[in-house]
Amino acid sequence: MLISIHDQTLQRVGFLSNENPLTPDFKNDKFHRYLAQGAATFDFTVNKRKNGVLQDYMQHLNEHAYFSFQYEGEDFLFDSVIVEENDDEVTFNCLTLNLEMRNEEVKKLENSTSHNIQWYFDKMGLINFAQIKLGKNEVSDSTRVIKYDSEDTKLSRLISVIQNFDAEFEFVTTLKRDGSLDNITLNLYKKNDGADIQGVGQNRNDVILTFGENVTGVSRKVDKSQIFNGFFVTGKDGLSWKDKAWSVKNAEGVEEFYKRAGESYAKAPLSAQMFPAQIQSTKGDIWTIRNKETEYTSPEAMWGYALSELRKNAYPLVEYEVQATSRVTVSSMGDGTPLHIGDTVRIQDMNFMDSNGDVGLFLSARVSELEISFTNPINNKITFSNYVKLKSEVSDDLLDRMQSIIDQNTPYRSEIMTTNGIQFKNGTGTTDLSAHIFKGANIVETKADNYSWYKDGALVAETQEITVNAADVPEKAVYSYQAQINGDVVGTSSVTITNVNDGTEGKPGEDGVGIKATTVTYAKSTSGTTQPTTGWTSAVPTVPAGQFLWTKTVWDYTDSTSETGYSVSKMGNDGKPGEDGQDGESSWNILFEKDSYVLPANSLGAVTSYEGTGTSLKVVLGNGTLLTPVSNAAVPKDPGTFTMKPTAQENIASGAGNVDTENKALTYSNVSKMDSNSDTASITYTIWVNVGGIVTTIVKVQRFSKSQKGLTGDPGADSHSYFMYSANADGSKMVSQPDADTKYIGVCSTSATTAPTNPSSYTWSKYVGQDAFNPVGNNLIANPLMEGYKAGDTLFNKNKVLKDTGYWNAYGVQTILLAPEADSPNSLIISHTPGSSSASLSNYIPVKPGERYIFSAEVRPTTSDADLSKININLRTFVSNIDISLSTNTGQKHNMQVNANGTHTNTPYLVSYSTEATPINQWSTMFAIVEIPPDVGYVVASTYSSNAGKTVHFRNQEVKKCDTGALIKSKEEPLGKYPGQIWQYTGTSPITVGGVAIQPNTQYIWNGTKWELYAIYSNNMVIQNGFITNAMIANAAIDFAKINSATIENLSAITAILGDVFAGKITNEFDYKGDDGKQYKGTTVYDSYKILMDYTIDGQGGMTLSLSPEGLIIKGNTGETGGSYALDLTKGGLRIDAGPLGNVDLTPGGLVFSSDTKLATLPLNGVVTASVKYIKKNGVVYITGSGNWGNFPDNKSRTLGNIPAGFRPPATWGAGMNPQGGKRLMSVAVGTDGNLTVTSDAAQNNVYGQFSMSYPVD
Known part of the structure; x- marks a missing residue:
């Protein structure tokens, strides 16, 4: 396939071809053609580099490029709609048709008059541009009344108009000689009907x-599910067809549909026999009935509608x-x-x-x-x-x-339709008989050239319809017709008309059984097979698309019996066209800036800049008017306004909001405080828009990720890493060893031989070694909640509830934000002062059953009330409404509480908790570890204070997932211990717990029965005799005495971390069966500079593998016929030598086979400017040619040159030539004798064209 590359002016600038080594290759291609859309797509990928070098052709392969090719005699021109590019390749997603048709929009269309399709094309300007013209038009005589209530793209509107005319279409592209677009022809065909009309294609x-x-x-x-075979139809204003009769037979002459005079139902008897109603009355009712009220004004129109519906629904x-x-x-x-x-x-x-x-x-x-x-x-x-x-x-x-x-x-199907049946009574009345013929099973009537009506064999009229009077039929008469096409009789049918006179009055008969009453009710259901048991009403309910409408008919008879029948229908998606919509002022669009960011970060994950991460929002009406922004983040009450509220993930903080009245926008400043341990974060903006008094809620999301860079060392100099620890994020008051207050770790990489003493020399991040927590929620006082507040501001006053943020307080509390303190400048401090008896500030957090979570907060009471400070935890099931009350065992909430004095209440799921009382005016840590019970999906965690008027300060309130090695720091043994819990004793004097001596500033782990030593923190440590199983040592050097020599009889190590190891030659033997079923046996020798392997395969051959700084060499014989080979990988490249089969070299210059040749030019005769080049690579000959090939006679070959031996095909090889300028098709062939011939299917002069071909050679 030869693909032309065009620039934005559609000038040809190059080619793509996998058959020509002189052009770029393409891969992963897919040419996709669509019937319904009349369009095609073309996706493919091109490598940007060859042998590591960026190729010149990439200057043409970009978003400005167009592509064209010819396939099966058709021209195709593609626009590159989506272009994706990386370091190695570029991928194009291309589409036919021009940008105007795909992207331009057309307005709504008001219309109440019937027009042809050309009128709609012209009225809406659908094809009168961009070189598109109308070609075939098989629906030119048809007219329709069409209107459009909204805007749409030109292409969508074009397809809609064509479908309204029951047509299909195709676009045919014609290119000029230079490959640029000549024109696009739109052909219209009548829609395929599955019988006589084909539409597009053949x-x-x-x-x-x-x-x-x-x-x-x-x-x-x-x-x-949709089958029914009885149809009760009423017309406009209750019009009845009860006295009418019709009958339709199938191709076999069997009656398939009928409506009997005197009956109210049209029926499909063949359907009823194949699919009878299984819930039948005692009278053998096999029909599934459907009822329908219509707007038809004649019984004939009602019958046409009923027949159409029965044809569609009588069969599966x-x-x-x-x-x-x-x-x-x-x-x-x-x-x-x-x-x-x-x-x-x-x-x-x-x-x-x-x-x-x-x-x-x-x-x-x-x-x-x-x-x-x-x-x-x-x-x-x-x-x-x-x-x-x-x-x-x-x-x-x-x-x-x-x-x-x-x-x-296929024979014609003949039918007779009547207007008043075929039986007269007492010699009065008339009826019209009409003749109709249909081709096979086609429901569309065929018009005959001539109709001849006969009465009892005598010709009475030559017209399609006759009127029969009762006076013409004393008792009975046979009326028949013949229909002729092209002089041949193609259809005939007959009917017997009878006249019945009243007889003498007979004896009175017994009372008969009649219908006393009929009751019809309706119900909706999701099942189409099982009748509903409830919900039956006399009014037809609204049934969603895809569900079922059930109809129940109850017949009450005069003999006090009754019958019940059911029918069911499935509701589809399409309905009648709606009324005109509102004008453009009712439509609106959101303009939201900057929804994706990549933030720069250092090697430890800390973001280094938040510049440019703010956002803004506007709302514009369809007429271009901007709505007015409102500052409060609540549902706007006034029409023409909008509001927005950000909700940040726990690992990032949103910027401050502002109303830009001049530009009618809501803006938010740069985000901040993205967690260094998080790779991604997001902020959700809830937007409320009030248009015409109707409020709509929209959600937009900003997403953030990091571009993290590593630490850069000093080139050529020794680098030393130092670690310091601090309770503060800026490193102030840093120490060389972590202690009970450590919250941050500082890392410094420098050439200095001593640790820097300035905290600014270190990069500070959260001390993850301090505990083993994985956060599921940030501080209960979340950063987004603090935006816009300053020290002294009241966060909550009285009973303010913020359900949308997941925070609330209650019980009349007043919560005030305090200024940061010197020992914790980055901590958020709040002050609770209950107005009545208690207060809380809470967060709604998702959790998983079976996992442990630790709830902690630092607390500082201002009075001596022992019960003033608490952590309050509510366990809840998987619900989203935080106000409902649920019990743990039955789905309700369960409350547990840890008090500041070390006591607790309600602890069925409490695993561990703090036991130390909180001193007055000092910061102390309270904690509780909870194992989440089954069915619980959320917890509500609160800091909690009681006693009206008493003030308590809280900070660093956290809820975290508790891993096995969760660390608890306290002066007393934690209660509720569990295996894997780690306790760091923070007291100053040794104590004994369960017979174990507990030392200050030392960590212990609970093994289920006692505490074991886990970690020791010390500035100096002396060990007389010690074994270290696993050791992590930072900022230290360990020197050992030299071991000049050692003799070890047996050395066994499961895991060994060794420094420099020097050894002599090491020899290993192997003998194993490979996955291929063959036996491999040999030796491997490791020495100081080489690995040498000698082996045999199934005891045959002699293989050698050598790996050294000089390269990799593999050679030998596999023992199989022709199995001799060698592989040599050195600095110069890779050579594979397959002996008599030849060799191949892979070098920085490319891939070379022993049979390859250089590019050569073939001498030609009888041409003007044409040239032919050929080359052989990897056993394939590639030939390309282009230029002016001169003059050609009609359908005669010209021999222009001779391909030398060694390049000739195994059989005559041909290819098509792409002519230019509207020339006729040409072909190129190379014979086994090497002769290159060119043939034209018409006489023509000065023929320009190009071709490419390839074929294998021995």
Whole structure:
């Protein structure tokens, strides 16, 4: 495939071809054609570099590029819609048609008059631009009344108009000589009807696809849920058709549909026999009835509607899906041409059997989509639609003539319709008889050239319709007609008209049974098979699309009995066109800036700049008017206004909000405080828009990620790393060893031989070694809540509730933000002063059953009340409403509480908790570890204070997931211990717990029965004799005495971390069976500079592998015929030598085979400016040619040159030539004798063109 590359002016600037080594290759290609949209897409990828060098052709392969090629005689021109590029390759997603059709919009259309399709094209300007013209138009005589209530793209509107005219379409592109666009022709066809009208494509009677040959699978789905076979129809204002009668027979002459005079229902008897109602009355009712009120004003129109509905719903809906082999898309089929989009083919599969025992499924189907890969045809795919089941009445060897036999032998179906039945009473009345013929099962009537009516064999009229008077029929008469087309009688039918006179009065009969009353009710259901038991009403309910409307009819008879019948129908998605919509002022759009960011960060994950991370929001109406922003983050009450509220994830803080009245926008400043341990974060903005008094809620999300860079050391100099610890984020009051107050770790990499003493020399981050927590929620006082507040501001006053943020307080508390303190400048401090008895500040946090979580806060009471400070925890099930009350065992909430004096209440799930009382006016840590019980999905964690008027300060309130090694720091042993819990004793004097001596500033781990030493913190440590199983040592050097020599009889190590190891030669033997089933045996020798391996395969051959600084060498003989080979990988490249089969070299200059040649030019004669070049690479000859080839006679070959021996094809090889300037098609061929010939199918002069071909050679 030769693909032309065009620039933005559609000038050809290059080519793509996988057959020509002189042009860029392409890969991962997919050419996808669509029937419904009349369009095609083309996706492919091109490598940017060859042998590590960026290629010059990349200057043309960018977002300005267009591409064209010719496929199966058709021109295709593509625009590069999406271009994705990385360091190695560029990928194009291309689409046919121009930008105007895809992107330009057309306005709504007000119209109440019927027009042809050209009028709509002109009125809306759909194709009167960009070189698009109307070609074939099979619906030029049709008119429609169409209007549009909204805007749409030109392409969508074009497709909609065409579909309204029951048409199909195709775009045909024609390119000029230079490859630029000449024009695009829009062809319109009548829509395929599955019978006589083909539409786009051809009816390929010559093609039958067969399961097992070119079909890999057929599936069939039958849906009976919509079936009904009795139809009660009323017209406008209750118009009845009870006295009318009609009858329709199928192709076999069997009555398929009828409406009897005197009956109220139209019926489908064949359907009722095949699919009878299983819930039947005692009178043998087999009908499934549907009732419908219509606006028709004549019984004939009602019958036409009923017949149409019965044809659609009397039988199951059957869906088919066929999977064909990939070669069907490109192979010559039937008469020799491949399948095209829209073509109709026949499909047969003998793996199906119908209810009559007949074997075989025979279908016709259309090609609706084609996917072609020029580089990998195995990926080709074909999609079918418009499936129609056919009957097979011919043998397998005559299947290729099936369609022609059907077309030639399908008879016309003859019908007679009456206006007043076929029976008169007492010699009065009239009835009209009309003749109608239909081709086969087609429901569209065929008009005959002539109709002849006969009464009892005598000609009475030559017209399609006659009137019969009762006076003309004393007792009975047979009326018949003949319909003629082209002089041949194609249809005939007859009917007997009778006259019945009243007889003498007979004896009175017994009372009969009649219908006393009929009651119809309705109900909706999600089931189409089981009747509803409740919800029946006399009014038709509203039924959502996809659900079912049930109708129940109860007949009460005069003999006090009754019957009940049911019918069901599935509600679809399409409804009647709605009323005109509101004007453009009711539509609106959100303009939201900056929804994705990449933040710079240092090597420890701390963000180094938040510049440019703010955002702004505007709301614009359809007429261009901007709505007015409102500052409060609540639902706006006034029309024409909007508000917005940010909700940040726990690992980032949003910026401050501001109302930009001049530009009518809400703006937010730069974000901040992204957690150094998080790779991503997001802020959700909830937006409320009030237009015309209707409030709509929209959500927009800002997403943040990090671009983290590593630490850069001093080139060429020794680097030393130092670690310091601090309770403060800026490193103030740093110490060399972590202690009970450590919260941050500082890292400094420098060439200095002593640790810096200035905290600013260190990079500070959260001390993850301090505990083993994985946060699930940040501080209960979350950063977003603090934005806009300053020290002294009241956060909450009285009973203010912020449900949308997950925070609330209650019980009349007043909460005030305090200024940061010197020992914790980055901590948020709040002050609770209860107005009544208690207060809390809480967060709503998701958790998982079975996991442990630690709830902690630092507390500082201002009075001596022991019960003043608490941590309060509510466990809740998976609900989102924080106000409902639930118990743990039955789904309700369960409350637990840890008090400042070390006591606790309600502890069925409390694992561990603090036991130390909180001293007055000092910061102390309270904690509680909770194991989440089953069915609990959320916790509400609060800091809690009691006693009205008493003030308590809180800071660093956190909820974290508690891993096995969770660290608890306290002066007393934690209660509720569990295996894996770590306790750091913060007291100053040793104590004894359970017989274990507990030392100050030392960590212990609970093994289930006692405390074991876990970690020791000390500035100096002396160990007389010690063994270290696992050691992590920072900022230290350990010197050992030199060991000059050692003799070890046996050395065994499971894991060894060694420094420099020097050894002599090490020899290993191996003998094993490989995954390929062969036995490998030999030795491997490791010495100071080389690895040498000698081995045999199944005891044969002699293989050698050598790996050294000089390179990798593998050589030997596998023991198989022709198995001698060598592989040599050195600094110069890679050589593979396969002995008599030749060799191949891979060097920085490329891949070279021993059989390759250099590019050569073929001498030509009789040409003007044309040239031909050829080359052989890897056993394939590539030939390209372009230029002016001179003059050509009609369909005669000219020999222009001779390909030398060694480059000639194994058989005559041909290729098409792409002519330019509208020239006729030409072909190029190379014979086995080397002669290169060019042929034109018409006489023409000064022919420009290009070709490429490739073929294998020995």
